[in-house]
Amino acid sequence: MKPIDEKTIETLITAAREVQSRAHAPYSRFHVGAALLTESGEIVTGCNVENASYGLTICAERSAITRSVAQGSGRPVACLVVGPTEGPLTPCGACRQVLHEFNPEMAIICVGKNGSKIVRTAAELLPYSFGSQDLDAAAKG
Ligand code: THU
DSSP: OOOOOHHHHHHHHHHHHHHHTTOBOTTTOOOOEEEEEETTSOEEEEEOBOOSSGGGOBOHHHHHHHHHHHTTOOOEEEEEEEOSSSSOOOOOHHHHHHHHHHOTTOEEEEEOTTSOEEEEEHHHHSTTOOOHHHHHHHHHO
16 A cells, blocks of 8 residues: 555545535435545546436446546556545445455545544455456466
């Protein structure tokens, strides 16, 4: 895990709070924002986007990842997540899987409204993970 300095964390919190305000969450009213930091220092944000067909909802973290891939941003080294709860909001299982795909050593920084933080790598949040190595192993027989 690359250590992220306090000033960068504050910049990521501001970016995540800003995009959180644009969440499309009329059903849950649970607004989430995520800010990725890439290895080149770029910040890429995403918010949750819900749908009347509930299952089509995309979370903030996956929204940020898909945006970073589409615009050719580099490998993410950190993903900061903010939600509406007092304590830190940690990514759902689907988002853990997707974040892990792009960098298992990525720092996942979860920040509550009260300022408390949980910081873990994507690998720590997804033990015994499924990944491309399993597909490779099956292909080799
Ligand atoms: N949500 C996220 O965006 N990220 C998470 O890590 C947890 C949940 C969203 C999905 C849905 O729009 C709302 O929060 C309630 O589950």
